[in-house]
Amino acid sequence: MVRVIMLSPPGAGKGTHSKWLTLQTGATHISSGDLLRDEVARGSELGRQVADYTERGDLVPDELIFRILAPAVVAAARHTGGYVLDGFPRTMPQALRAAQFGADLALTSNAVIYLTAPEEELVSRLLDRALRDGRTDDTLGVIRHRLAVFAKETAPLVDYYRSRGILLELSTDRPEAEVQADLLDWLQARGLMPPTAGHARPDHAQPAGANATEDL
Ligand code: AMP
Numbered sequence: 001m002v003r004v005i006m007l008s009p010p011g012a013g014k015g016t017h018s019k020w021l022t023l024q025t026g027a028t029h030i031s032s033g034d035l036l037r038d039e040v041a042r043g044s045e046l047g048r049q050v051a052d053y054t055e056r057g058d059l060v061p062d063e064l065i066f067r068i069l070a071p072a073v074v075a076a077a078r079h080t081g082g083y084v085l086d087g088f089p090r091t092m093p094q095a096l097r098a099a100q101f102g103a104d105l106a107l108t109s110n111a112v113i114y115l116t117a118p119e120e121e122l123v124s125r126l127l128d129r130a131l132r133d134g135r136t137d138d139t140l141g142v143i144r145h146r147l148a149v150f151a152k153e154t155a156p157l158v159d160y161y162r163s164r165g166i167l168l169e170l171s172t173d174r175p176e177a178e179v180q181a182d183l184l185d186w187l188q189a190r191g192l193m194p195p196t197a198g199h200a201r202p203d204h205a206q207p208a209g210a211n212a213t214e215d216l
Helices: 014-025 032-042 045-056 062-079 092-104 119-133 140-154 156-162 176-189
Strands: 003-007 028-031 083-086 111-116 167-171
Touching: 003 014, 003 156, 014 028, 014 083, 014 111, 014 176, 028 032, 028 062, 032 045, 032 062, 032 083, 045 062, 045 140, 062 083, 062 092, 092 156, 111 156, 111 176, 119 140, 140 156, 156 167, 167 176
Parallel strands: 003 083, 003 111, 028 083, 111 167
Antiparallel strands: none
């Protein structure tokens, strides 16, 4: 079963591809952003504590994130045996703590998908989403801030996971079906998904980092 971390700047498609991957694999989709927005919408104590951060596009403090995420990951492991983590971890301290948590509970991640697109494309997608979904953090100023937060806090995770041999980098500046075909091939080549008849690509027969260390 896949235990995947989706890592990407805002607007690169992690929500879309996480939902697709969830349908393909039967793993549980866990979106930290959705969980936080639910808390804010319900007006819970936790929701009141996180609302200022999410409105500004700042990262929510790790303690609050773990309070929400840890039970969701444990429940996912129990119910489906797998997860697609959409939006977590987002800082090196979160990644290190998640790795420890994963090792303790035998819930280590086996893949990290890093989605990319040019910055102006990200901005334009998020402004389109603002018209569609009305997310309060999809305004131009907050979008620029979220991209800067990604560059400073989250981008270092790319090298961290790449060095462990479990990272796949995919450009999403192309049709969704192409991104998904590449993703499927890579997961299949690593033995994380069963092969699809007539779909295997010979150039992926020898996966990179097949013996890589696994980390949550
Ligand atoms: P997202 O839906 O992934 O774009 O996340 C929306 C907002 O939720 C972010 O801008 C942050 O304020 C907050 N958030 C989501 N995930 C995390 C995380 N792992 N750590 C800290 N803040 C987060």
